[in-house]
Amino acid sequence: MTKSDLREIERAVSQLSDEDLAKFRTWFAEFDAANWDRQFETDVAAGRLDALANKALNDLRQGRCTNL
Template identity: 40%
Template sequence: MSITEIQTAVKQLSQDELAEFLEWLDNFQESLWDKQIEEDLKAGKLDSLIQQAEKAFNEGKCQEI
């Protein structure tokens, strides 16, 4: 299915169907983001950021939100 076909199909949805689709799309996008974060964690791409955050916490530079 092409992007154009998907766009055409979306335009034909009722308001309720569009709301349901948008909710699904949001959940789908969030799951992709979660997967990417997990992959980055496993690959060590976030290690330096984690170390910086732990250092700041240990130095008392963090405040409760």
């Protein structure tokens, strides 16, 4: 994507009616969440979060956690 593409998207979004902007905001939130979920699942499957999980479990075993 080029800078001019991004500017065109920004311009189009800025011209949306309040109703269409609300619809776009809802769509984008769902789109963004789905992308985040896919990336998270990819990272988990690749073991990128194993060290963090192990640290958290170790902290729990050592009593270094507090109840919320």
